Amino acid sequence: MKKLLTGNEAVARGVYEAGITFAAAYPGTPSTEILENIAPYKEEIIAEWAPNEKVALESAIGASIVGARAFAAMKQVGVNVAADPLFSFAYTGCNGGIVLVSADEPGIHSSQNEQDNRMYAKFAKIPMLEPSNSQEAKDMVKDAIKISEMYDTIVLLRMTTRICHSKSLVELGEREEVGKKPYNKNPQKYATTPAYARKMRVRVEERIKKLKSFTEETPLNYFEWNKKKIGIISSGVAYQHAKEVFGKSASYLKLGFTFPLPMEKIKAFAAKVQTLYVIEEVEPYMEEQIKAMGIKCIGKEKIPNIGELNADIIRKGLLEEEKPLIECDTSDLVGRPPTLCAGCPHRGLFYELSKKKNIIVTGDIGCYGLGVADPLNAVDTVICMGASVSAGHGAQKALSKHGDHMRAVSVIGDSTFFHTGMNSLLDIAYNQSNTVTVILDNRTTGMTGHQENPGTGYTLQGEKTKEIDIPTLCRAIGIDHVKVVNPLKLEEVKTALNEALNLDEPSVIITRWPCVLKKHSDLDIDEFGDYKGLCEVDKDQCIGCKKCINTGCPALHFDKESKTVKIDKVQCVGCEVCVQVCPVHAIKKVGE
Numbered sequence: 001m002k003k004l005l006t007g008n009e010a011v012a013r014g015v016y017e018a019g020i021t022f023a024a025a026y027p028g029t030p031s032t033e034i035l036e037n038i039a040p041y042k043e044e045i046i047a048e049w050a051p052n053e054k055v056a057l058e059s060a061i062g063a064s065i066v067g068a069r070a071f072a073a074m075k076q077v078g079v080n081v082a083a084d085p086l087f088s089f090a091y092t093g094c095n096g097g098i099v100l101v102s103a104d105e106p107g108i109h110s111s112q113n114e115q116d117n118r119m120y121a122k123f124a125k126i127p128m129l130e131p132s133n134s135q136e137a138k139d140m141v142k143d144a145i146k147i148s149e150m151y152d153t154i155v156l157l158r159m160t161t162r163i164c165h166s167k168s169l170v171e172l173g174e175r176e177e178v179g180k181k182p183y184n185k186n187p188q189k190y191a192t193t194p195a196y197a198r199k200m201r202v203r204v205e206e207r208i209k210k211l212k213s214f215t216e217e218t219p220l221n222y223f224e225w226n227k228k229k230i231g232i233i234s235s236g237v238a239y240q241h242a243k244e245v246f247g248k249s250a251s252y253l254k255l256g257f258t259f260p261l262p263m264e265k266i267k268a269f270a271a272k273v274q275t276l277y278v279i280e281e282v283e284p285y286m287e288e289q290i291k292a293m294g295i296k297c298i299g300k301e302k303i304p305n306i307g308e309l310n311a312d313i314i315r316k317g318l319l320e321e322e323k324p325l326i327e328c329d330t331s332d333l334v335g336r337p338p339t340l341c342a343g344c345p346h347r348g349l350f351y352e353l354s355k356k357k358n359i360i361v362t363g364d365i366g367c368y369g370l371g372v373a374d375p376l377n378a379v380d381t382v383i384c385m386g387a388s389v390s391a392g393h394g395a396q397k398a399l400s401k402h403g404d405h406m407r408a409v410s411v412i413g414d415s416t417f418f419h420t421g422m423n424s425l426l427d428i429a430y431n432q433s434n435t436v437t438v439i440l441d442n443r444t445t446g447m448t449g450h451q452e453n454p455g456t457g458y459t460l461q462g463e464k465t466k467e468i469d470i471p472t473l474c475r476a477i478g479i480d481h482v483k484v485v486n487p488l489k490l491e492e493v494k495t496a497l498n499e500a501l502n503l504d505e506p507s508v509i510i511t512r513w514p515c516v517l518k519k520h521s522d523l524d525i526d527e528f529g530d531y532k533g534l535c536e537v538d539k540d541q542c543i544g545c546k547k548c549i550n551t552g553c554p555a556l557h558f559d560k561e562s563k564t565v566k567i568d569k570v571q572c573v574g575c576e577v578c579v580q581v582c583p584v585h586a587i588k589k590v591g592e
């Protein structure tokens with residue numbers, strides 16, 4: 001049977017068909033839907049959200065070592081978090097087959113950087129596969145599991161946004177039930193103590209030699225002969241773009257197994273074509289290796305290494321041709337800068353922070369990044385997951401040491417706190433900076449699309465579980481001053497911030513209110529009720545001061561004609577933040 005699937009859905013199906021029994025991930029665009037689509041296979045697969053990518057990979061490694069087929073998925077920056085176990089596990093090898101998906105994001109649509117994780121395969125010396133459509137995404141999970149078991153190694157399956165999110169037809173297959181291999185105690189294989197690791201290091205090189213033969217033979221790397229004036233070496237989505245531009249006017253060496261590269265096949269291909277192009281997205285990963293072999297080719301001198309590739313960029317770069325664009329009237333399009341949603345529970349905190357003088361606010365990955373934008377301008381830095389807390393600590397220590405009275409406030413979400421913020425808070429408690437850490441607990445993992453986390457009370461597969469209590473955890477970590485506030489009550493937020501900023505010890509404020517877009521769980525309804533409502537502006541009372549506009553709520557807009565503010569009924573959820581800032585009480589809640 002054939003089904004139209006996204007690359008992520010296809011990977012999930014591949015996990016099922018490959019007989020994998022343990023899968024873990026931390027959500028992150030563009031990889032998130034992989035685990036969400038594995039979760040329904042409850043009978044066959046244990047699927048878990050881990051608090052971070054390192055934990056996800058480490059738990060998959062544990063499952064593999066005891067003999068189960070295992071899987072982990074993450075976005076490109078997540079592999080940085082998981083790099084520590086990845087590099088060691090590349091030495092030990094596996095027992096049950098194991099696959100790691102790195103979903104890279106050329107073009108930086110929702111990440112903090114653009115990195116080409118193909119480099120990780122070369123760096124860690126592990127085999128890599130790169131699908132170029134959904135069918136290959138599914139099949140390559142199964143291939144990767146076999147390669148993993150055959151060559152005793154974890155395998156990297158490298159996807160990119162367009163492969164993850166675009167749909168193509170996939171032929172579904174049956175699940176291969178393989179059971180679990182026996183586990184035999186073997187510290188020489190699994191314990192990377194220096195004496196054993198030195199021997200493992202040699203085995204890694206022996207494995208690479210075997211993989212070099214495999215890459216020349218595998219049908220995952222194949223020729224497509226057409227006219228030989230132009231020859232193209234490509235992989236992943238870049239291959240699809242190249243085909244769109246050149247069609248049958250060029251021959252192709254399509255590479256699906258891209259570490260190690262099939263150098264003999266590449267040499268043979270290069271010898272038969274007149275001009276050789278290497279078409280790849282982001283970095284010159286293949287090109288550099290091909291040029292290092294003394295093979296003449298054209299690549300990044302004509303194709304940019306920044307951003308997503310598409311057919312137009314290739315056409316312009318290599319053929320110096322441009323296709324005419326379809327004319328359209330853009331005058332009706334409204335610019336929509338990224339902003340916190342109407343009714344977002346983070347608005348109250350950022351509004352109060354934006355009014356504070358002499359503070360540096362270190363932000364984190366997630367919706368808190370939106371606190372940087374106008375009109376709130378509340379956040380000063382965004383580095384990576386969990387960095388807000390440690391950066392705040394470092395800033396505070398340095399400020400205090402140099403007699404600067406500026407204070408550091410770190411803002412971090414609940415899921416991000418569980419991800420890597422906890423360790424940083426431990427550092428604050430241990431090394432005692434009077435940093436104010438604000439944990440914005442919106443009862444979900446917001447920006448990636450509402451995944452459960454250790455604080456929500458539910459697992460990925462829908463079971464009720466132990467809800468980790470953040471205030472208790474912070475106290476256990478060593479923070480004595482911990483306060484929970486309702487972020488929709490501005491006075492409460494302001495008092496908590498003032499109190500914390502007056503302390504000469506570390507403190508934590510937890511703003512606890514569900515994300516406005518969240519479907520309320522039974523636990524949420526018990527705690528917060530089923531609140532609804534709407535606010536309206538009395539235009540006779542409004543003096544047009546725009547104070548409410550400064551909250552940044554997209555439901556509010558200033559009507560130039562009447563010089564008053566209006567509230568968009570469709571967007572407003574009646575959170576009443578604007579009500580609290582209006583100096584003349586012109587905004588009122590209407591209806592429940």
Ligand code: SF4
Pocket residue numbers: 342343534535551553554555556567571572573574575576577578579
């Ligand atoms: S009550 Fe005010 S701040 Fe809240 S959603 Fe409505 S318009 Fe926005």
Ligand code: SF4
Pocket residue numbers: 537541542543544545546547548549564565581582583584585586587
């Ligand atoms: S804060 Fe009140 S008075 Fe000022 S513009 Fe908004 S609704 Fe009008």
